Amino acid sequence: MPDLRQKVRSLKGRHDHEAINAVPAKESECSLCHLSKTVWGTIARSGGEASAKVPNAGNMFDEMCQLYPCLTDEVTHIVDEPAVLERLLLDFDGTKARALDSKIVNLRKELTEAIMESFYLLLEYLHTS
Secondary structure, rough: HHHHHHHHHHHHHHHHHHHHHOOOHHHHHHHHHHHHHHHHOOOOOOOOOEOOOOOOOOOOHHHHHHHHHHHHHHHHHHHOHHHHHHHHHHHHHHHHHHHHHHHHHHHHHHHHHHHHHHHHHHHHHHHHO
């Protein structure tokens, strides 16, 4: 039983440290961070308030993925490691993420239109040959 208390105290200390600093880079520590947030929330013990140093404390990773799906999809193609992906997405503020997501949507539309136009030109060429 004392080992369990010591382990919980250690995890709580790590949680308080991460709530003040930032989301960890390693994937295993990132999953511990999520579990700690589930258990203890996003408030550090010493401060009593949510830390201002936590990037986008109101925008959790899942919320960012839902709000900006195109941005998340494109960043996923670039970054392989989930912990790095989470850290990158949480670094964007809402206006920047919204602007990038909108640009990606517009670029995808333009790309789709260009592909369709080239397809129709190819069909026209094959039909006239």
